Amino acid sequence: MVAHPASLRLHAVTAARRIRAGRGLRLRRYEVRVPGLDPAHDGVRIAHLTDIHVGVLTPRARVERAVELVREAQPHLVAMTGDFVCYAPRFVEPMGQLLGGLGGEVLCVLGNHDYWVSPGGVTRALERQGYSVLRNQHRELRIAGAALRVVGIDDAITGHHDVARSFAGLPPTSGVTTLALTHAPNLADAAVARGAQLVLAGHTHGGQVMIPRVTERIIRRMGNRYLAGFYRVGPGLLYVNCGIGSSALPLRAGAPAEVAILTLRRG
Numbered sequence: 379m380v381a382h383p384a385s386l387r388l389h390a391v392t393a394a395r396r397i398r399a400g401r402g403l404r405l406r407r408y409e410v411r412v413p414g415l416d417p418a419h420d421g422v423r424i425a426h427l428t429d430i431h432v433g434v435l436t437p438r439a440r441v442e443r444a445v446e447l448v449r450e451a452q453p454h455l456v457a458m459t460g461d462f463v464c465y466a467p468r469f470v471e472p473m474g475q476l477l478g479g480l481g482g483e484v485l486c487v488l489g490n491h492d493y494w495v496s497p498g499g500v501t502r503a504l505e506r507q508g509y510s511v512l513r514n515q516h517r518e519l520r521i522a523g524a525a526l527r528v529v530g531i532d533d534a535i536t537g538h539h540d541v542a543r544s545f546a547g548l549p550p551t552s553g554v555t556t557l558a559l560t561h562a563p564n565l566a567d568a569a570v571a572r573g574a575q576l577v578l579a580g581h582t583h584g585g586q587v588m589i590p591r592v593t594e595r596i597i598r599r600m601g602n603r604y605l606a607g608f609y610r611v612g613p614g615l616l617y618v619n620c621g622i623g624s625s626a627l628p629l630r631a632g633a634p635a636e637v638a639i640l641t642l643r644r645g
Contacts, residue, residue: 403440403622403635405447411645413613414575416555418524419642424557425453425480426638428580431491431623432473433464440635441476444622447637448480454521456480459580460489460533460561462504464625467496474503483519484509485528489561489581490535491625512559514540516548527556529574534562535581541565545572555642563604563618570614576642577616582606584620588632606633 412419425448430441448456462477463469486509492500501511510517512530519526529545532538539562548556558574560566566577584606585593597605609616620636 402630403443403637405639406636407639408641409643410576410608410615410617410640411643412555412575412615413645414553414555415642415644416524416526416553417644418522419526419555420644422455422521422526422642423451423453424578424640424642425451425456426459426578426617426619426640427456427622428459428561428578428619429461429489429583429621429623429625430458430473430477431461431464431621431625432476433466433469433623435464435625435628436623438476441622444635444637445477445480451639453639454482455519455526455528456482456484457528457557457559457578458484458486458509459559459578459619460487461491461580461621461623461625462486462489462500463495464491464623465495467499470496470499470503473500474507477504478507480507480509483521485517485530485559486511487530487559487561488513488533488538490533493533493536493538512544513538514543516544525554527554529556529558529569531558531560531565531569534560534565539565541568541572545569548573563616564602566604566609566611566614566616570612570616575614577611577614578619579604579616580619580621582618582620583624583630584618584633586624586630586633587627593632
């Protein structure tokens with residue numbers, strides 16, 4: 379059987395898009411030792427996406443590839459920590475469609491760009507996909523036969539966060555695995571103080587364009603204490619994801635876009 383030329387062209391275009399999408403997008407897999415983890419959650423996989431910035435500065439193919447990587451990983455839980463869109467309300471509906479079909483439990487918090495564009499629109503677009511948007515709220519899931527609490531702290535950059543309300547009703551030492559989602563990494567200290575063992579955050583883009591010694595200094599002057607990767611915060615742990623998209627500049631250098639798959643381990 380000989381393939382039709384049009385079919386061959388379609389496959390070639392699809393392959394080329396995937397190659398382009400993969401450039402600068404890294405799949406990072408981590409085995410994460412979480413203090414106080416419920417033994418039942420040893421081996422639980424969490425996919426973490428953040429700062430997707432659907433808009434003119436982020437290639438659509440990169441977002442599609444990120445979603446594809448999450449589906450292939452088959453995580454128990456998908457966490458998305460804000461900045462879903464960038465600059466214009468017209469990107470809200472396409473964002474929802476691009477991020478559709480992740481499967482399983484998907485929990486989200488909003489970021490500053492979402493508030494600058496349309497917090498209600500972004501929330502509705504995500505909820506239409508069956509995803510939960512936590513705005514200073516928490517939710518308890520049953521994973522591997524045990525309770526896993528996910529606390530979603532609303533955006534601190536625009537002043538919508540309320541840590542006390544987010545954790546309201548949860549004892550600080552309960553023996554239950556507690557994950558906190560926040561767009562702003564600086565809230566990790568407050569989240570850990572209220573019982574979060576692992577905090578996932580974004581916002582910084584890892585600096586987006588990393589110039590040795592210069593970018594980190596600028597980030598600190600902007601008030602960001604955590605830039606990228608893992609940090610020990612008191613008895614807990616923080617992971618700052620470099621994100622998928624771009625804002626302000628349509629490029630990334632030295633801080634590649636990433637999809638993070640975290641496998642939880644005791645210890």
